[in-house]
Amino acid sequence: MAAMFLALDQGTTSSRAIVFAADGIPHGRGQCEFAQHFPAPGLVEHDPQDILQSQLHAAKVAIAAAGDVGIEAVGITNQRETVVVWERATGRAIHPAIVWQDRRTAPRLQELARLGHAERVLDRTGLPLDPYFSAAKIAWILDHVPGARRRAERGELCAGTIDSWLLFQLTAGEVFATDASNASRTSLFDLELGDWSEELCTLFMVPRACLARVRASAGDFGTSRAAGWPLRAVLGDQQAALFGHGCTEPGETKCTYGTGAFVLSVARGLPERTAEALTTVAWRIGNATTYAREGSVLVCGAAMQWLRDSLGLLPHADRAEAMARSVPDAGGVVFVPAFAGLGTPWWDASARGLLIGLTRGTTPAHIVRATLEAMALQVDDVLQALGSSRGGHELHVDGGAAANGLLLELQAGLLGAPVVRPALLEATAFGAFRMSLVGAGHIERLADLPALPFAPTVVPVPAGFDAAALRSRWQLAVQRARGWAN
Secondary structure (H helix, E strand, O other): OOOEEEEEEEOOOEEEEEEEEOOOOEEEEEEEEOOOEOOOOOOOEEOHHHHHHHHHHHHHHHHHHOOOOOOOEEEEEEOOOOEEEEEOOOOOEOOOEEOOOOOOOHHHHHHHHHOOOHHHHHHHHOOOOOOOOOHHHHHHHHHHOOOHHHHHHOOOEEEEEHHHHHHHHHOOOOOOEEEHHHHOOOOOEEOOOOEEOHHHHHHHOOOHHHEOEEEOOEOOOOEOOOOOOEEEEEEEHHHHHHHHOOOOOOOOEEEEEOOOEEEEEEOOOOOOOOOOOEEEEEEEEOOEEEEEEEEEEOOOHHHHHHHHHHHOOOOOHHHHHHHHHOOOOOOOOEEEOOEOEEOOOOOEOOOOOEEEOOOOOOOHHHHHHHHHHHHHHHHHHHHHHHOOOOOOOOEEEEOHHHHOHHHHHHHHHHHOOOEEEOOOOOHHHHHHHHHHHHHOOOOOOHHHOOOOOOOOEEEOOOOOOOHHHHHHHHHHHHHHHOOOOO
16 A cells, blocks of 8 residues: 555644645545633633644544555644643643733733843844743743742653644653744744753743753654554644745745734745844754744634624635625725734734724625735735735745635735645645655655645736725724734
8 A cells, every 4th residue: 555644733723634645645634623712811722632632533534534544654733832831740731721822921021021131032033022932831831830830940841832742642751852943933942053042941931841852843753652653743834834835945935824824935044033024943854954034913814713703794704705705895994803912023912903994884794805805914014024025926825714715816916926826725734744754764855745736726916906005004004903902
């Protein structure tokens, strides 16, 4: 039987799994949603066991759909920045996972900024002082669970991102590791050193003893104890999507429209750190590290979910495009979905959602269209911060919302260049699969890796598109949304 490879794609709202043949053709899929917990405004948590069990269930479904095949290698990709702290001896989590969207650490980070640490952290990590990243979340758990900090200092606790949690659980505690792409999202990883920084651990009050070993993205991460799967790749989800699209040359750029939206552009070496856009590890293969510039939109597809689930304005997400096309424009409505603050280029944790321009003539269709415009405009802000907007490279896209043709037309109009959507939208899982081929020694040269299968859709720049008018109204609304929580 031909070799089969399993990609585990652990996301923010669901866990996915896809079985691929070595040529990149998918043979089985599985998906399992899990509960989101919002214990107070600005707080977002997951049950770590829900994450693990949903991922195992998705894998079981995918393998069954592929015909109960044997698995030659597994690649893991995961929601980044979300953290779990657990007991090294038992594997039991001591607190719910604090999700990347969570804002509880904002006061602590504002204090660090007031004390003058922001520039130093940015220079070392490529990241601003923002609640999005992991370090302050780990420290919060250690400070709020009785005895946790002392136990972490003694090495009795493990603290890590979701890849580390999954590896530890799958290997029954034999492997406590992370890869460089995930480590670079914690605010504890020194980009030039290529490892954890003692200085940053001290600053954020995270004991080095509780952190995982940082490894290359492709390699031997142990074996799943229950299923016998060889675990051969680990990669943060956005970096996996970049790798899945085959973007390996400087300037090649992708955008994933998920719960948030994330734009990564391959960098030429380690770029200069700036406050507007992030610098991150794209992947590490052997001793060679590839870097990327990144922009993050904190709320993208989640805004449509809010219209559907909280307001009841959208019967189903699949209806969004038809509703938005039923009106010629948004009727003057602008929506800034800053539910969790604003990411690139603003990095304003105190911004909040704003819906403005409402009249008695406003309909649900206008609000849905304004939401699609907001998704595209936020990505446009990111592309401008990365220097990739207005007629630059074509943009490779993936994620659930990439199925929305109007969204891609809006994005192409703002970009002034074509948008390329693959036939297989699961570029994140595909990237984990491609990296597992490298980690298993199945492929030695990146040029020999399979490309996304089937012909892509190329969305050209729409005729007569008025990008300036959209941007003008958007910028006015963003300024009104900023600083609201203060």
